Amino acid sequence: MFETIEKAVKQLQAAQNKLVETLDMAAIEALVIVFELMLGQDDDEWATLSATNQASILADIQAADFDGMTPELKRQVLQLLLVATMREDGLQAxxxxxxxxxxxxxxxxxxxxxxxxxxxxxxxxxxxxxxxxxxxxxxxxxxxxxxxxxxxxxxxxxxxxxxxxxxxxxxxxxxxxxxxxxxxxxxxxxxxxxxxxxxxxxxxxxxxxxxxxxxxxxxxxxxxxxxxxxxxxxxxxxxxxxxxxxxxxxxxxxxxxxxxxxxxxxxxxxxxxxxxxxxxxxxxxxxxxxxxxxxxxxxxxxxxxxxxxxxxxxxxxxxxxxxxxxxxxxxxxxx
Structure with missing residues (x-):
């Protein structure tokens, strides 16, 4: 179970970090785009990326195998992603x-x-x-x-x-x-x-x-x-x-x-x-x-x-x- 959660978090963070670097945005903004991609939604900033960058990010998200998890494991993955994002952006308490x-x-x-x-x-x-x-x-x-x-x-x-x-x-x-x-x-x-x-x-x-x-x-x-x-x-x-x-x-x-x-x-x-x-x-x-x-x-x-x-x-x-x-x-x- 812990290995599954860790793998998913690492893969989604990899996608998030690529968005931070290529679009020069805060981690919380990149996480919003990751969520949109996981839900199959469109995003204007995502559309500005090259096909190569898009393919790399989507591969990270797919490798997380989020859809195959139980609701409890999904919540834990999202919680850990959020905690790391808040820490990265230094958001207030x-x-x-x-x-x-x-x-x-x-x-x-x-x-x-x-x-x-x-x-x-x-x-x-x-x-x-x-x-x-x-x-x-x-x-x-x-x-x-x-x-x-x-x-x-x-x-x-x-x-x-x-x-x-x-x-x-x-x-x-x-x-x-x-x-x-x-x-x-x-x-x-x-x-x-x-x-x-x-x-x-x-x-x-x-x-x-x-x-x-x-x-x-x-x-x-x-x-x-x-x-x-x-x-x-x-x-x-x-x-x-x-x-x-x-x-x-x-x-x-x-x-x-x-x-x-x-x-x-x-x-x-x-x-x-x-x-x-x-x-x-x-x-x-x-x-x-x-x-x-x-x-x-x-x-x-x-x-x-x-x-x-x-x-x-x-x-x-x-x-x-x-x-x-x-x-x-x-x-x-x-x-």
Missing amino acids: NYQVTPDAIGMWVGFVVEQFVAEGEPVKVTDLTVGSGNLLATVAQVLGQQKNEMTASGVENDDTMLTIASGMAALLGLDWQLTLADAVADQPAVNQDVVIADLPVGYYPSTVPTDFTTQADEGMTYVHHLLIEQAIKALRPGGLAALIVPANLFESEQAANILKYLQGSDVFFQALLQFPEKLFTNEKAAKAILVLQRAGGDAVQATPVMLARTPELTNVAENKNFVSEITAWMTANSLRHA
Whole structure:
């Protein structure tokens, strides 16, 4: 399996690198063309290449044997390609791919919440490259859920990448180029996921946000937490990747006040091992929230925990059992 993935990644990177060199473009732009070629689509810049260069690049893509892979192997290949591309172009942290070590835990929480075989509406407020949404789609697909998926992104290049990923994985997503704070991206969703960007919201905050800072600029991840709840149906679940120090910043009082309101239940905060992050300030956690209404109840106690090291199989098995039992006891598990 690993040999198959490695071969595919190397071949597709070879095609990508040839495009970078011959067309003098960024790696992310070259990856867009690689995706288009894999999907049999036309591209104006590709048409300017010589027949010899085109044949060489197409030979690399064909040698990857991508079409012959399982959906899971395809997703892993695309994820590795994206990670390498982000590193090559030196893109900022908010554009980085959500790693499986985090995304699979989001998928697990969502999978437990959604009844097996039931249709489910899922939206990603900050879809980025699409890897997190693809991870959740893969997990739900294993339990035969018919998933209606949508995503919002404010960067057109990243949205193009996400669209390409969905097409290459045979997934039908409704993707929108928009500012997820200024524009309500979806309503009445069963599940909202997002790997939230960290930083200040650069525009004027709409007046109906209670998480808005009293003075100065507001953290965008605070606003998107509130927007996630607005996008849910009553009783719907949000699994959001947030900074591990969410409740320690200078604006922590604002988000805490919001989470104590009548519209939302703060159900869990799952921290990740520090070793997972090269920089302590970049550490993340999963914030699990539920919109009030429906059959939702406030979990008692709130789950505050740290996931085990990836290599500790026994501890991970125990942790899964612990979360499953907690979700069952608090009417959060419907699998």
